[in-house]
Amino acid sequence: MRRGTRYGALLGPLLAGGARPDLVERAARGLGLPERGRYAVVVLGAPVPEGAVVEGPDVDGARWWWGGADGSPGGAEGRGEGREEVREVAVVLLGPAGPDRVVARLRELGAGPGGVSPVVGSPSEVAAAHRLAGTALLTCEPGSREIVRLDERLPAALLVSRPELSTRLLAEVFGPLLTLVPAERSLLVETLEAWLECGGSVGRAAARLGCHRNTVFNRLRRLERLTARSLSRPRELVDLVLALDVLRLSSAPAGPGGGG
Known part of the structure; x- marks a missing residue:
């Protein structure tokens, strides 16, 4: 798993919806993200655990890019609390085991609560995956350390969205x-x-x-x-x-x- 201010700056255009296609393409090249691949986005509602951020691919071959803190609303819409929460965000180029291994890895590290997006096929789709991972996070029970995939929580995701x-x-x-x-x-x-x-x-x-x-x-x-x-x-x-x-x-x- 990789992290740093450089990665955070480059991830910005990928994670924020509405970025110009040329900015998205430039950011993807800077990060070394292939044009086509199997990507997922992780959004955590707590700081990344010690030891979670390392250089290079993990044992499954997945590559992680941590963008640091995401200061977007961390539950104001779904919880009705109106507060801002700092959230940690990562883009993952999936290995052979896919998103299930991402969930298992985060649980092994004691991360959570966290949401994992559906799989998308290119860097241009990462912004949409980011939104969906944030929605998945909102389906975690307050105070829990759950790591959940959006596809496992679709009814609850509909509820927190409205x-x-x-x-x-x-x-x-x-x-x-x-x-x-x-x-x-x-x-x-x-x-x-x-x-x-x-x-x-x-x-x-x-x-x-x-x-x-x-x-x-x-x-x-x-x-x-x-x-x-x-x-x-x-x-x-x-x-x-x-x-x-x-x-x-x-x-x-x-x-x-x-x-x-």
């Missing part, structure tokens, strides 16, 4: 749920998450939560009554899953768990 609709969705679907005391709300949310992660199996969710399957069933029925949506109707289940994503991405915690 915060006013996300707020409306949360209020419309989970409004009554949000009026509960935090312990009750957290219990129902935790049960729904476990049920979804267990493929809709009440028995497996009960084993994960350490309670009786009837307890899980009763909590889910209560959730259905509060939201006026059925887990057995696919379109209504989509509403619940998307609202759960909005709640997960909110900076406000759901509250401590409780018994029941």
